[in-house]
Amino acid sequence: MILTITPNPCVDKTLFIDTFTAGTKVRAPRYTTIPGGKGTNVARVVKALGHESAALVVVGGHTGRHVVDMIEQQDGTPCLPFWVAGATRTITTVYEEAERRQTAFFEPGPDVTEAEAGALLAFAAQAAAGAGVVTFNGAVPNPALQDLYGWLIAYLQKKAPGVTTILDSYGEEFLRGLKAMPHVVKPNVEEAEALLGRPLQTLTARKEAMAYFHEHGVEMAVLSMGREGALVSDGRTCVHAVPPAVEEINPVGSGDALVAVLAVGLLEGWDLERICRWGMAAGAANAARWELGVVEPAEVEALAAQVELREI
Numbered sequence: 001m002i003l004t005i006t007p008n009p010c011v012d013k014t015l016f017i018d019t020f021t022a023g024t025k026v027r028a029p030r031y032t033t034i035p036g037g038k039g040t041n042v043a044r045v046v047k048a049l050g051h052e053s054a055a056l057v058v059v060g061g062h063t064g065r066h067v068v069d070m071i072e073q074q075d076g077t078p079c080l081p082f083w084v085a086g087a088t089r090t091i092t093t094v095y096e097e098a099e100r101r102q103t104a105f106f107e108p109g110p111d112v113t114e115a116e117a118g119a120l121l122a123f124a125a126q127a128a129a130g131a132g133v134v135t136f137n138g139a140v141p142n143p144a145l146q147d148l149y150g151w152l153i154a155y156l157q158k159k160a161p162g163v164t165t166i167l168d169s170y171g172e173e174f175l176r177g178l179k180a181m182p183h184v185v186k187p188n189v190e191e192a193e194a195l196l197g198r199p200l201q202t203l204t205a206r207k208e209a210m211a212y213f214h215e216h217g218v219e220m221a222v223l224s225m226g227r228e229g230a231l232v233s234d235g236r237t238c239v240h241a242v243p244p245a246v247e248e249i250n251p252v253g254s255g256d257a258l259v260a261v262l263a264v265g266l267l268e269g270w271d272l273e274r275i276c277r278w279g280m281a282a283g284a285a286n287a288a289r290w291e292l293g294v295v296e297p298a299e300v301e302a303l304a305a306q307v308e309l310r311e312i
């Protein structure tokens with residue numbers, strides 16, 4: 001089973017309108033809501049690829065209830081909610097269909113107390129120890145949880161060393177998680193630049209970033225680069241995997257689709273080539289449609305055959 005851990009999920013609401021002018025009253029004829037916050041997208045893609053997933057989320061209030069209901073009923077994914085007193089955030093995106101432009105409004109996540117953070121560690125540790133792969137997704141809502149990933153990764157290494165850990169985060173929680181030596185990291189270029197504190201605009205600089213992750217004990221480093229694909233390294237071979245060109249509709253969640261393939265591939269013992277092909281293909285399939293983490297296995301398989309692999 002693949003467990004995704006999302007400390008700061010959201011009600012992800014999108015209002016579809018023709019176009020709008022700031023400072024006016026805007027009516028949306030149509031809107032959608034999905035459970036948002038990275039790990040929920042990962043769980044959706046894992047399920048689409050035919051594997052069992054579960055989504056652990058830190059939730060609170062009516063919005064938290066809504067997130068849990070959507071994970072269970074809309075996505076059909078088993079949900080492990082950890083309840084806190086603060087309320088889960090809503091992210092509202094306004095999509096202007098005429099312009100194909102999205103503007104997103106982010107509410108703050110819930111305040112999590114030290115006591116809640118302590119109880120969460122115990123809850124997540126127990127759930128994670130029974131999984132085959134655990135993915136750590138996105139940012140944490142506040143500083144009380146900045147040690148969550150690092151603590152859980154270190155715990156699993158000690159108590160459940162058979163569990164594979166994949167870290168996809170940014171900022172302080174990414175840094176602290178990395179120090180605990182997860183098996184896999186999957187930053188995008190911007191996230192890796194922030195971590196390393198230097199620009200990664202050349203292939204040489206990006207390859208050096210891969211070496212940096214391996215020096216920190218990571219077994220597989222994946223640096224995703226949007227439509228340019230990704231660098232994928234297992235410490236022996238470094239590949240630049242290039243997805244086929246697709247018409248980009250909405251690339252949000254493509255990194256999560258890639259993480260889902262990393263999880264499935266590592267659980268199934270796929271070789272590096274297959275992981276690269278399917279990972280790029282799932283990201284491209286996600287980018288080619290509006291919905292997040294909604295991919296068809298047949299479509300991913302067809303795109304996977306078109307992925308170009310260049311050893312660098």
Ligand SMILES: Nc1ncnc2c1ncn2[C@@H]1O[C@H](COP(=O)(O)OP(=O)(O)OP(=O)(O)O)[C@@H](O)[C@H]1O
Nearest residue numbers: 188224225226227229252253254255256280283284
């Ligand atoms: N426009 C695109 N065309 C083809 N493939 C794409 C496109 N955008 C993304 N991908 C694929 O998806 C993978 C992950 O995308 P990206 O680097 O944008 O992740 P990300 O920034 O972590 O995204 P998110 O956090 O929103 O999920 C890329 O390595 C690439 O294979």
Ligand SMILES: [Mg+2]
Nearest residue numbers: 168188255256
């Ligand atoms: Mg990402």
